[in-house]
Amino acid sequence: MSLSLLRRFARSMSTAAPSYPFSKLAVIPPAPATPPPAPLLKGKGLMAHLSDTLPSPDKLKLLKTYFSKRHPLRILPGSVLSVTMGHAPTQFTGVLLSVRRRGIDTSILLRNVVNRLGVEMQVFVASPHVKDIKILQRAGGGTGQGKVGKRMRRAKLFYLRDSPEKMSAISAGLRG
Amino acid sequence: MIGLKGTLNVIDNSGALLIECVNVLKQKVNNGWGGVGDEIVCVVKRARPVATSTGSTVVKVRRGDVRRAVIVRTKKSVRRPDGRIVSFDDNAAVLLNNKREMLGTRIAGVVSADLRMKGWGKIVSLAPKVI
Numbered sequence: 433m434s435l436s437l438l439r440r441f442a443r444s445m446s447t448a449a450p451s452y453p454f455s456k457l458a459v460i461p462p463a464p465a466t467p468p469p470a471p472l473l474k475g476k477g478l479m480a481h482l483s484d485t486l487p488s489p490d491k492l493k494l495l496k497t498y499f500s501k502r503h504p505l506r507i508l509p510g511s512v513l514s515v516t517m518g519h520a521p522t523q524f525t526g527v528l529l530s531v532r533r534r535g536i537d538t539s540i541l542l543r544n545v546v547n548r549l550g551v552e553m554q555v556f557v558a559s560p561h562v563k564d565i566k567i568l569q570r571a572g573g574g575t576g577q578g579k580v581g582k583r584m585r586r587a588k589l590f591y592l593r594d595s596p597e598k599m600s601a602i603s604a605g606l607r608g
Numbered sequence: 609m610i611g612l613k614g615t616l617n618v619i620d621n622s623g624a625l626l627i628e629c630v631n632v633l634k635q636k637v638n639n640g641w642g643g644v645g646d647e648i649v650c651v652v653k654r655a656r657p658v659a660t661s662t663g664s665t666v667v668k669v670r671r672g673d674v675r676r677a678v679i680v681r682t683k684k685s686v687r688r689p690d691g692r693i694v695s696f697d698d699n700a701a702v703l704l705n706n707k708r709e710m711l712g713t714r715i716a717g718v719v720s721a722d723l724r725m726k727g728w729g730k731i732v733s734l735a736p737k738v739i
Contacts, residue, residue: 551739555692561691
C-alpha cells in the first residue's frame with residue numbers, strides 16, 4: 433500500500449478532536465476523561481461548570497488566587513501591577529484601582545501617569561492576549577514598608593483620579 | 609465623544625492651545641460624536657502669542673481661526689480589538705490643513721494607538737509616546 437494511503441487510514445483511526453466544518457479557527461476542546469454527570473447533561477450547574485472549564489488552567493489559577501475575593505494571596509486595590517500583553521502597547525504598569533469580579537469576565541483597572549497625563553487601562557485577565565501579570569508592589573497589611581504598600585480602605589480607588597499627590601505617594605513607595 | 613462645543617487641548621507646535629469643536633466630519637454612524645482618529649472642524653479659542661520674527665517655517669495659528677483637527681486622546685474610553693479599554697485624562701487634538709496634513713512639526717505628549725488603525729500613521733510616528 434502507498435504511504436499516503438496508510439497515513440490517511442491511520443489519521444481516520446486516531447482519536448483526535450472532530451473538526452468544525454464552518455471555521456478553521458474554532459477550537460474544539462478534547463472530550464473530558466470522565467463523561468459529564470447526569471444533572472449537568474440536563475443543564476443543572478451549567479454556569480459553575482463553565483466557569484471551571486472555559487478558562488485555560490493557568491488563567492483559572494490566576495482567577496482563583498490573585499483575583500478571588502478571599503484567597504490570602506489575592507491582589508488588593510492599591511497594588512502596583514505590570515501587565516504584559518500580546519498587542520501594542522505590550523507593557524502597561526499601573527496602580528490597581530478596582531477588580532471587577534465576574535468569573536471569566538473578571539477585569540482590572542490600572543491607572544498610570546505618563547508624561548504628566550493620567551492613562552487608565554481596563555484589562556480582562558482571562559484573555560489569551562494577556563501574557564503575564566507581575567506584582568511590583570502589594571498593597572495592604574503591616575507597616576507599609578519595602579515591597580508592601582499602604583492598606584487602602586476602599587475596594588474601588590476612583591478617588592485617586594482627582595488626587596495626583598496620592599498617586600505619587602504610591603509610586604514613591606514603589607521606588608523607595 | 610467630542611461634539612459641538614467640546615474643547616480639546618492642542619498638543620502640537622502649531623501655536624494653538626485650546627480648540628473648540630464645531631463639526632465632526634464625514635461620519636454617518638457616530639450620531640455627531642467624534643472619537644479618537646476622527647477629523648473635526650474647530651475654532652481656536654486660545655493660542656500662543658505669535659512671534660513677529662520670520663524665522664520659523666511652521667504656520668502659526670491665531671485665536672479665532674477655523675481649522676481642522678484630528679482627535680488623538682479622549683476621556684471617553686475606547687475598546688481595542690483584544691478587549692482592552694483605554695481612556696486618558698483629557699481630550700487632545702492635533703491641527704491639520706484641508707489636505708489632512710499636520711500643521712505643526714512636533715507632537716508633545718501621549719497619543720492613542722487607535723490612530724494607527726484609523727490611518728494616521730504619520731502622527732503616531734511623530735509622537736513621543738503611544739499608548
